[in-house]
C-alpha cells in the first residue's frame with residue numbers, strides 16, 4: 001500500500017545535510033490529497049539549531065497549504081528502526097494525529113504505527 005512512499009523516503013536521505021552526526025534521515029510525507037513532500041535532516045554548526053527530517057517535510061507541505069497528512073515514511077542510516085523524536089511527534093500531531101508513521105529499514109522491511117499510539121496525550125492549549 002505504501003510501497004512508493006517507502007522507496008521515496010529511502011531516496012530522500014540523499015538530501016540530508018548531516019556533516020556533524022553523519023546520521024542521515026529521509027522522509028516522504030503523504031497528504032490526504034495524494035501529494036508527496038520530501039524532507040531530510042538539516043544540521044547546523046550550532047548543533048541545537050538542527051532541524052529533523054520530519055519537520056522539514058511538514059513545513060514544506062504546510063506552507064504549500066497542505067495540512068492534512070495520511071502517512072509519513074521515515075528512513076535512516078541506522079540498522080534499527082528509527083522512531084521520530086518527541087518534538088516531531090508533537091509537531092506532526094498538530095496537523096494529523098491519526099496518520100500512519102512508517103519506519104523504514106529497506107523497501108521490504110518496515111513497521112507501521114498510528115501517530116496517536118506513538119504520542120498519546122499530546123499537549124493542547126485548552
Ligand code: THU
Pocket residue numbers: 018021023025040041042043050051052053054083084085088
Ligand atoms: N533526526 C531526525 O531527522 N529526525 C528525528 O526524528 C530524530 C533525529 C536527526 C537530527 C540529527 O541531524 C540526526 O538525526 C542525529 O540526531
